[in-house]
Structure formats: C-alpha cells, structure tokens
Amino acid sequence: MMQNRLILRVLSVFTLFFFSLTAYGQANLDEGKDLFRNNCASCHNKDMKSKMTGPALGKVEERWEGREELLYEWIRNSQGVIASGDEYAVSLYNEWGQTLMNPFPNLTDEQITNIISYVNFVYDNGAYPLPEGGDIAAAGAGGQETDNTWLYWTIFGVLIILCIILANIISNLNYLKEVRETGSGSRKTLIDILTSKTVISLVLFGLIIFGGYNTINSAISLNRQQGYQPDQPIKFSHVTHAGDQGIECQYCHDGARRSKHSIIPAANTCMNCHKAVKVGSSYGTAELTKIYASTGYDPNTDKYVDNMSNDKAEEIYKKWMATQYNVANSKEETAKLDKAGEQLVNDQWDGIVSSLTTDVKESVYGPIPWIRLHNLPDHAYFNHAQHVTVGGIECQTCHGKVEEMEVVQQYSPLSMGWCINCHRNTKINNTGVAEDYYNTHYKELSEGVKTGEVQQFHVEDIGGLECQKCHY
Ligand code: HEC
Ligand code: HEC
Ligand code: HEC
Ligand code: HEC
Ligand code: HEC
Ligand code: HEC
Structure with missing residues (x-):
C-alpha cells in the first residue's frame, strides 16, 4: 500500500508540473500581444522589424543590455529617463526628432516582460500566433514545437526511471519486513513489479492523461483558424464602416447575395468614398494613402496614373504626405519640411511599401494584399448565395458581430460538424x-x-x- 501512495504522489507531481509548464508558455505571449496592440502598436511597427512613428522594437534588449531596469523605467516613463540625462536615451530621443513616447506608469514588471517576450517572439517567427502552414513562420514553429516535445519527453523519461527505482526500493523494504516478521519471504523481481496490478493501472492512468492532453491539443490546432485575426495591410475597421457609418455589408461584399463567393471589395469600391474622404481622424494621411497607392490615384491632382512605378509612387505620395503634414502644422502647404516632418514622411512611405508589397508583389501599385481569414479546404463546397439569399441567414449568424470588430476575426470553426449541426x-x-x-x-x-x-x-x-x- 505504501508503494501505491508513493507512486501516486510522484505521478501527481509529474502531472502538475506538466500542466503548469504548458500554461505558463501561453499566457505570457497572449497578454503581451494584447498589451502591445492596445498600447504600443500605434507607434511601433507590429512586424518588430521596420520603423514607424517609433523605432522597430525587435532585439530591443540588446540595445539596453545590462540595463534592463532602465529599459523598464523607460517604458513606464521615457521622459524621466531622458531628463535623467542618460546618454543613450537622449541620443535616441534626438534621433527620433524629439517625438514623445506616451508614458505607461501603470504597467507592472510582469506586463512589460510579457510585452518584450511577445516582441521577441514576433521578431524571431514573423507572427503570433503562428498561422497554420504560414511560410515564413513554419520554420520557427517547427523549431519551437520540437523544443517543447523534447523537454516533455525528457521529464517523462526521468520520472519513469524514478518510479522504477522507487518501486524497487519499496519492494526490497517489503521483503525485509516480511523476513523479519515471518522469518522468510519472497523477493519480487523487476518483472513482477512491472506486471503488478498497481503499476499497470498507474501506467494506464498516465497514458489516459497524456493521450487526453494530446487529443485536446491537436483538436485545438485543427481548428486553429477559429479566432484567426491577422493584422491587415491597411487598418481597415469594420466598426468605422459597417458600424458607425452604417454601410451595408453587401455594399462591399456584393458577391454574397448572388454567388458562391462573398469577395473582398476591390480598392475601387473604397475610392467611391475616399476620393472625398482624404484625411482620416485616426491616422491622418498614413492609412488612406495606401488606397491611393494601390489604385494609382494621385491625390495632389485628383488624376489616376496608369501602371505607376515605385519611383513615381514615392514622388507622388511623399509630396502628398508632406503637404498634409504642413497643413496639420499650420504651415504653408508647399513649405520645405522640417526635420520631424521629413522623418514622419519617410516613415509613412516605408509603411506604405511594407504593407502593399509581398514576396511576390514588388510594386505598391496593384491589388491590396489583404490576408484572407476564411478558407475551407478545396474538397468542401460552400455557397454564399444559397445561404444568404435562399436561406435568408444573416451574415452575423456565421461571422459574428463584424460591425463591432475593429480587426475582423474568424468567428465560426468552419468544421464539418458546424455545417451539419446547423443543417x-x-x-x-x-x-x-x-x-x-x-x-x-x-x-x-x-x-x-x-x-x-x-x-x-x-x-x-x-x-x-x-x-x-x-x-x-
Ligand atoms: C506615441 C507613440 C509611441 C507609443 C504609443 C509608444 N512608443 Fe515607444 N517609442 C516612441 C518613440 C518616438 C521612440 C523613440 C524615442 C523617442 O523619441 O522618445 C520610442 C522608443 C521606445 C523604446 C526604445 C527603443 C530602442 O531602440 O531602444 C522602447 C523599448 C519602446 N519605445 C517601447 C514601447 C512600448 C513597450 C510601448 C507600449 C507599451 C510604446 N513604446 C509605446 C513612440 C511611442
Ligand atoms: C466599406 C467596405 C466594407 C463593408 C461595409 C463591410 N466590409 Fe467586410 N471586409 C471589407 C474589407 C476591405 C475586408 C478585408 C480586410 C479585413 O479583413 O479587414 C473585409 C473582410 C471581411 C471578412 C473576412 C473575410 C476573410 O475571410 O478574409 C468578413 C467575414 C467580413 N468582412 C464580413 C462583413 C460583414 C458581415 C459586414 C457587415 C456587417 C461587412 N463585412 C461590411 C470591407 C467591408
Ligand atoms: C461609403 C463610404 C466609404 C467606403 C466605401 C469606404 N470608406 Fe473608409 N471611411 C469612410 C469614412 C466616412 C471614414 C471616417 C473618416 C474619419 O475617420 O475621419 C472612413 C475611414 C477609413 C479609414 C480610417 C482613416 C483614419 O485615419 O481615420 C480607413 C483606413 C479606411 N476608411 C479604409 C477604407 C478602405 C480600405 C475601404 C475599401 C475597402 C473603404 N475605406 C471604403 C467612408 C468609406
Ligand atoms: C451559413 C454561414 C454563412 C453566412 C450566412 C455568411 N457567410 Fe461568409 N463565409 C462563410 C464561410 C463558410 C466562408 C468560407 C468560404 C470558403 O472558404 O470557401 C465565408 C467566407 C466569407 C468571406 C471571405 C471571402 C469568400 O467569399 O470566401 C467574406 C468576405 C464573407 N464570408 C462575408 C459574408 C457576408 C458579408 C455575409 C452576409 C451577406 C456572409 N458572409 C454570410 C459562411 C457564411
Ligand atoms: C453540410 C456540408 C457537409 C456535408 C453534408 C458533409 N461534409 Fe464532410 N466536410 C464538410 C466541411 C466544411 C469539411 C471541412 C472541415 C474542416 O476543414 O475542418 C468537411 C470535411 C470532411 C472530411 C475531411 C476530414 C476533415 O474533418 O477535415 C471528410 C473525410 C468528410 N468531410 C467526409 C464526409 C462524408 C463521408 C460525408 C457524408 C456522410 C460528409 N463529409 C458530408 C462539410 C460537409
Ligand atoms: C447557420 C446555419 C447554417 C450553417 C452554419 C451552414 N448552413 Fe448550409 N444551409 C443552411 C440553410 C438554412 C440551407 C437551406 C437553404 C435553402 O435551400 O432554403 C442550407 C443549404 C446548404 C446547401 C444546399 C443543400 C441542398 O440540398 O440544396 C449546401 C450545399 C450547404 N448548405 C453547405 C454548407 C456548408 C458546406 C456549410 C459549412 C461550411 C454550411 N452549409 C453551413 C444553413 C446553414
């Protein structure tokens, strides 16, 4: 009996350890992501590699090496660190045209650590969470998983060996006890122990836990697309358009009513309004200019340029953004840019290039490379018109309250079970x-x-x- 209790204890320690490890790895990055998105993404590029209003945050720890405390202090109150006269901080501040970074006095150490872990993860892997089969990400994802698996197996192995040793000791003690009490006894061999009821049921118990864990895990990753919410090349908001402005879903997704596909609107649909709405209240010129660059529209002259080259685009849109910068700073529209303005316009141009170009599309001109969320496998057939027009089902039944989503996400699992249940x-x-x-x-x-x-x-x-x- 003593044997039972000991082994049970070892196993429960093992189980606890196992689960706490898994939970720890996840919570960090999720929180870091939320904090980054809500507080930092307006100025720091989310790819962690390119500049925006503020510097790229990738590898930031290297630049503050040995001075982590000051880095945390900087994030809470950068002005304080600059005022203290720290050489690096002051030069950084000047390098960025003395742009003020917001203070975040309420962030705890743990929260900042989570943000930085998230920054590092994205810098190393290209995205978080990793999209299924994502090209850039795949290598990183593979590496990560093997790392963990390796760790779990080692722990598992060590614990098994410990169990066997313990069982052996206990059986020897039992044998000695028996000899003392009755004068004789039988020593159990390792095989006897391994095939005893207790050990077999414990192994089964372990396998059930392990199997259950794995099944749940792979079930989750099968439907990993649910909740998928990548950052899009343009900060297009369904809250602004479908919510506040009350634009009908089908004004943009006009395929839904009459065809299989619902279709992401072409940039020309955007131009119906954004020829007039040229400066936004949230991002100024930065985001809307991307629509112009993709359609070849020159907002300075209100004319379209056919087959615009990147050089031509740079000339047109830098001029446009410079004019807008001067207007915003109550200067003459055609005045020469000051240093901060020049920095801003260059950053905005870099942002346009990195958003509108991809590995296979080198020109900013041409279709906006929206990242598609919903993707049924090729062997499944789904038809929007059948459901929306014939079936009379609201978009929201399947896609959730899109008009309340700042960034759209996949709301339904899109699994076969989901289709069947509704049918x-x-x-x-x-x-x-x-x-x-x-x-x-x-x-x-x-x-x-x-x-x-x-x-x-x-x-x-x-x-x-x-x-x-x-x-x-
Ligand atoms: C209003 C824009 C803005 C916001 C919001 C912002 N930053 Fe910054 N950040 C900057 C600018 C600009 C700099 C460059 C230094 C300067 O001008 O003060 C900077 C610099 C930094 C640096 C130093 C980078 C280096 O290379 O050493 C870190 C770290 C940093 N920010 C982290 C954060 C974090 C974390 C958040 C969110 C909690 C955040 N920032 C939010 C604008 C911003
Ligand atoms: C002004 C045009 C516009 C309106 C109005 C609009 N959308 Fe969109 N929608 C877009 C654009 C552009 C995208 C692609 C960018 C993105 O994912 O944010 C998109 C993406 C989506 C996606 C994700 C598609 C995918 O798989 O990538 C869904 C779902 C969606 N919209 C549903 C809706 C619903 C439901 C409504 C009405 C409540 C609506 N949209 C209204 C323009 C619009
Ligand atoms: C029916 C008119 C209409 C259509 C079509 C439309 N928009 Fe808008 N959009 C607006 C209005 C109005 C605003 C609010 C402007 C503001 O915030 O001052 C806006 C705001 C925006 C903003 C935020 C600008 C900012 O800095 O605040 C972006 C980005 C944007 N639209 C992108 C798009 C894209 C991309 C499309 C095409 C898929 C599109 N819009 C189609 C009317 C429209
Ligand atoms: C019965 C559920 C259902 C309804 C209702 C529905 N959708 Fe979809 N939607 C889907 C599925 C499933 C996909 C994925 C299709 C695929 O990958 O082939 C999808 C994909 C999309 C896409 C991505 C582009 C595409 O066509 O694949 C957009 C945009 C979209 N839906 C918008 C809408 C809008 C707008 C409405 C309302 C007019 C709507 N949907 C109604 C289930 C639905
Ligand atoms: C209402 C639509 C619908 C019906 C009816 C349906 N399927 Fe599916 N099936 C799907 C969808 C959607 C998927 C893709 C699910 C995914 O990507 O996870 C799928 C996936 C599958 C897969 C691939 C395994 C998987 O889960 O991805 C198989 C095999 C399959 N279905 C077999 C069948 C068989 C056999 C029947 C008839 C008994 C059937 N399906 C009826 C919609 C349906
Ligand atoms: C929200 C409920 C709902 C969901 C989710 C749903 N459907 Fe449907 N589906 C319907 C309704 C309602 C109809 C019947 C429309 C009609 O003909 O009146 C239908 C009809 C169909 C039909 C035509 C059936 C026939 O006999 O003519 C197909 C094919 C289909 N759905 C495929 C799918 C697939 C594939 C999925 C999952 C990707 C799916 N549906 C998800 C409600 C749903």
Missing part, C-alpha cells in the same frame, strides 16, 4: 424563394406540411446532410 437544426425558411426553385426543391415536403403529414422541415430533409452536396 440539422435550421428550419427551412421558404419566404422569398423563386417559384421554380421552390418547386424543384420543396414541393413534396411543403405539400406534406399542407396535409399535415409533415410538421416542419429542416435543411437535412432537403438533402443538407448528403455528402456530395458539400463535397466535390
């Missing part, structure tokens, strides 16, 4: 269905309803659970 539970709404469609699809069933043979029918009754309806 089982949703009653057919046959209002507004074209007559011929109605006839071919629902005739029998709706006659059944009339005669009272059928109470009501669900999508499953019209074939919504048939494999070939959803699979090619």
Whole structure:
C-alpha cells in the first residue's frame, strides 16, 4: 500500500508540473500581444522589424543590455529617463526628432516582460500566433514545437526511471519486513513489479492523461483558424464602416447575395468614398494613402496614373504626405519640411511599401494584399448565395458581430460538424424563394406540411446532410 501512495504522489507531481509548464508558455505571449496592440502598436511597427512613428522594437534588449531596469523605467516613463540625462536615451530621443513616447506608469514588471517576450517572439517567427502552414513562420514553429516535445519527453523519461527505482526500493523494504516478521519471504523481481496490478493501472492512468492532453491539443490546432485575426495591410475597421457609418455589408461584399463567393471589395469600391474622404481622424494621411497607392490615384491632382512605378509612387505620395503634414502644422502647404516632418514622411512611405508589397508583389501599385481569414479546404463546397439569399441567414449568424470588430476575426470553426449541426437544426425558411426553385426543391415536403403529414422541415430533409452536396 505504501508503494501505491508513493507512486501516486510522484505521478501527481509529474502531472502538475506538466500542466503548469504548458500554461505558463501561453499566457505570457497572449497578454503581451494584447498589451502591445492596445498600447504600443500605434507607434511601433507590429512586424518588430521596420520603423514607424517609433523605432522597430525587435532585439530591443540588446540595445539596453545590462540595463534592463532602465529599459523598464523607460517604458513606464521615457521622459524621466531622458531628463535623467542618460546618454543613450537622449541620443535616441534626438534621433527620433524629439517625438514623445506616451508614458505607461501603470504597467507592472510582469506586463512589460510579457510585452518584450511577445516582441521577441514576433521578431524571431514573423507572427503570433503562428498561422497554420504560414511560410515564413513554419520554420520557427517547427523549431519551437520540437523544443517543447523534447523537454516533455525528457521529464517523462526521468520520472519513469524514478518510479522504477522507487518501486524497487519499496519492494526490497517489503521483503525485509516480511523476513523479519515471518522469518522468510519472497523477493519480487523487476518483472513482477512491472506486471503488478498497481503499476499497470498507474501506467494506464498516465497514458489516459497524456493521450487526453494530446487529443485536446491537436483538436485545438485543427481548428486553429477559429479566432484567426491577422493584422491587415491597411487598418481597415469594420466598426468605422459597417458600424458607425452604417454601410451595408453587401455594399462591399456584393458577391454574397448572388454567388458562391462573398469577395473582398476591390480598392475601387473604397475610392467611391475616399476620393472625398482624404484625411482620416485616426491616422491622418498614413492609412488612406495606401488606397491611393494601390489604385494609382494621385491625390495632389485628383488624376489616376496608369501602371505607376515605385519611383513615381514615392514622388507622388511623399509630396502628398508632406503637404498634409504642413497643413496639420499650420504651415504653408508647399513649405520645405522640417526635420520631424521629413522623418514622419519617410516613415509613412516605408509603411506604405511594407504593407502593399509581398514576396511576390514588388510594386505598391496593384491589388491590396489583404490576408484572407476564411478558407475551407478545396474538397468542401460552400455557397454564399444559397445561404444568404435562399436561406435568408444573416451574415452575423456565421461571422459574428463584424460591425463591432475593429480587426475582423474568424468567428465560426468552419468544421464539418458546424455545417451539419446547423443543417440539422435550421428550419427551412421558404419566404422569398423563386417559384421554380421552390418547386424543384420543396414541393413534396411543403405539400406534406399542407396535409399535415409533415410538421416542419429542416435543411437535412432537403438533402443538407448528403455528402456530395458539400463535397466535390
Ligand atoms: C506615441 C507613440 C509611441 C507609443 C504609443 C509608444 N512608443 Fe515607444 N517609442 C516612441 C518613440 C518616438 C521612440 C523613440 C524615442 C523617442 O523619441 O522618445 C520610442 C522608443 C521606445 C523604446 C526604445 C527603443 C530602442 O531602440 O531602444 C522602447 C523599448 C519602446 N519605445 C517601447 C514601447 C512600448 C513597450 C510601448 C507600449 C507599451 C510604446 N513604446 C509605446 C513612440 C511611442
Ligand atoms: C466599406 C467596405 C466594407 C463593408 C461595409 C463591410 N466590409 Fe467586410 N471586409 C471589407 C474589407 C476591405 C475586408 C478585408 C480586410 C479585413 O479583413 O479587414 C473585409 C473582410 C471581411 C471578412 C473576412 C473575410 C476573410 O475571410 O478574409 C468578413 C467575414 C467580413 N468582412 C464580413 C462583413 C460583414 C458581415 C459586414 C457587415 C456587417 C461587412 N463585412 C461590411 C470591407 C467591408
Ligand atoms: C461609403 C463610404 C466609404 C467606403 C466605401 C469606404 N470608406 Fe473608409 N471611411 C469612410 C469614412 C466616412 C471614414 C471616417 C473618416 C474619419 O475617420 O475621419 C472612413 C475611414 C477609413 C479609414 C480610417 C482613416 C483614419 O485615419 O481615420 C480607413 C483606413 C479606411 N476608411 C479604409 C477604407 C478602405 C480600405 C475601404 C475599401 C475597402 C473603404 N475605406 C471604403 C467612408 C468609406
Ligand atoms: C451559413 C454561414 C454563412 C453566412 C450566412 C455568411 N457567410 Fe461568409 N463565409 C462563410 C464561410 C463558410 C466562408 C468560407 C468560404 C470558403 O472558404 O470557401 C465565408 C467566407 C466569407 C468571406 C471571405 C471571402 C469568400 O467569399 O470566401 C467574406 C468576405 C464573407 N464570408 C462575408 C459574408 C457576408 C458579408 C455575409 C452576409 C451577406 C456572409 N458572409 C454570410 C459562411 C457564411
Ligand atoms: C447557420 C446555419 C447554417 C450553417 C452554419 C451552414 N448552413 Fe448550409 N444551409 C443552411 C440553410 C438554412 C440551407 C437551406 C437553404 C435553402 O435551400 O432554403 C442550407 C443549404 C446548404 C446547401 C444546399 C443543400 C441542398 O440540398 O440544396 C449546401 C450545399 C450547404 N448548405 C453547405 C454548407 C456548408 C458546406 C456549410 C459549412 C461550411 C454550411 N452549409 C453551413 C444553413 C446553414
Ligand atoms: C453540410 C456540408 C457537409 C456535408 C453534408 C458533409 N461534409 Fe464532410 N466536410 C464538410 C466541411 C466544411 C469539411 C471541412 C472541415 C474542416 O476543414 O475542418 C468537411 C470535411 C470532411 C472530411 C475531411 C476530414 C476533415 O474533418 O477535415 C471528410 C473525410 C468528410 N468531410 C467526409 C464526409 C462524408 C463521408 C460525408 C457524408 C456522410 C460528409 N463529409 C458530408 C462539410 C460537409
């Protein structure tokens, strides 16, 4: 019995340790990400590698090496550190045209550590969380996972060996006790111990925990796309457009009503309004200029330039942003830029280039490289018109309250179970269905309803659970 209790204790320590490790690794970066997004992303580029209003934060610890405390102090109150006359801080401040960084006096040490961990993670891996199969990220992700797995297996191995040693000692003690009490006894061999009921049930217990952990983990990563919320090349906000401005979803996503795809609007749709709305209240010229660069629209002259080269674009948009900077600073529009203005315009131009170009698109001119969130595998067929127009389902049922999302995220799991569940539970709404469609699809069933043979029918009754309806 003593043997049981000891081994149980060892196992529970092992389990606890195992889980606390996993939890620790995650919470950090998630919190760091939220803090960074909410407090720092307006000035520090989220790729951690390029400049914006403030410097790129990647590898920031190296620049403050041996002076971590001062770095934390800087983040809480950069002005204080500059005022203290610290040489690096002062030169940094001057280098950035004496731009003020907001103070964050309420951030705790732990929160700052989380932000910096997040910064490092993104700098090393390109993104967080890592998109599934993301190219840049894949290498980093692989490396990370192996690291952890290696650690878990080592711990697991060590604990197994410990258990065996302990079991051996206990069995020897038992043997000695037996000899003392009865004068004779039988010594158990290692095989006896390993095949004893206790050990077998403990191993089973361990396997169940381990298996359960792995199953849950891989189930999560299968649907990793749910909640997927990448940063987009333009800070386009559904809150501003679909919420505050009350623009209909279908004004932009006009495919939803009539075709399989809902379609991300082309930049020309944006131009319907942004030819007039040229300066935004949140980002000034910076974000809206990206729409102009992608369509080749010259806001200085209100004309379009065909096939604009990057050099031409740089000339046009730097001029435009310089004018806007001068206007904002109550100077003559055509005045020469001051130092801060020059810095800002250069940074804004860098931002435009890094947002609108990708590995395969070198020109800022051309379609905006929006990152697509929703992606069913090729073997599954989904049709928007079928659901929106025929089925009368609101966008929000499947996509959540998009009009309240500053950055859109994937709301539903998009798993087969999700489709099937809704098809089982949703009653057919046959209002507004074209007559011929109605006839071919629902005739029998709706006659059944009339005669009272059928109470009501669900999508499953019209074939919504048939494999070939959803699979090619
Ligand atoms: C209003 C814009 C702004 C915001 C918001 C901002 N920063 Fe800064 N940050 C700057 C500027 C500008 C600099 C360059 C120094 C200067 O001009 O004061 C800087 C410098 C830094 C540096 C020093 C970089 C180096 O290379 O040594 C760190 C670290 C830093 N910021 C961290 C943060 C963190 C963390 C947050 C969010 C909690 C944040 N900043 C929010 C503008 C900002
Ligand atoms: C002014 C135009 C506009 C309006 C209005 C608009 N959207 Fe969008 N929507 C976009 C753009 C641009 C994107 C791509 C950028 C992004 O993901 O933020 C997008 C992306 C999306 C996505 C993610 C698509 C994907 O898989 O990448 C969904 C879902 C979406 N919109 C739903 C809606 C819904 C629902 C409404 C109405 C409540 C709506 N949109 C209103 C322009 C618009
Ligand atoms: C029906 C008119 C309309 C359409 C279409 C439209 N917008 Fe807007 N957009 C607005 C209005 C109005 C604002 C608010 C401007 C402000 O904040 O001062 C705005 C604000 C913005 C802002 C924030 C600017 C800032 O600095 O505050 C961005 C970025 C933006 N729109 C991008 C887009 C993109 C990209 C598209 C096309 C997918 C688009 N808009 C389509 C009307 C529109
Ligand atoms: C029954 C659920 C459902 C409804 C209702 C729905 N969507 Fe979707 N939406 C999806 C699915 C599933 C995808 C992924 C499709 C794919 O990958 O082929 C998607 C993808 C999208 C995309 C990405 C581009 C594309 O077409 O793949 C946009 C944008 C979008 N939906 C907007 C809307 C808008 C706007 C509405 C309302 C008019 C709407 N959706 C209604 C389920 C729905
Ligand atoms: C919110 C509920 C809902 C979800 C989620 C949903 N559907 Fe549907 N689906 C419907 C309704 C309602 C209809 C019936 C429309 C009609 O014909 O009246 C339908 C019809 C269909 C049809 C046509 C069936 C037929 O017999 O004509 C297909 C195919 C389909 N859905 C595929 C999908 C796929 C694939 C998914 C998941 C990616 C999905 N649906 C998710 C509600 C849903
Ligand atoms: C209402 C639509 C719908 C119906 C009906 C449906 N499927 Fe699926 N199925 C899907 C979608 C969507 C996916 C992709 C799920 C994902 O990406 O996780 C899928 C995925 C799969 C997969 C790949 C494994 C996986 O989970 O990704 C298999 C195999 C499959 N379905 C078989 C079937 C068979 C067999 C039937 C008939 C009994 C069937 N499906 C009926 C929508 C459907």
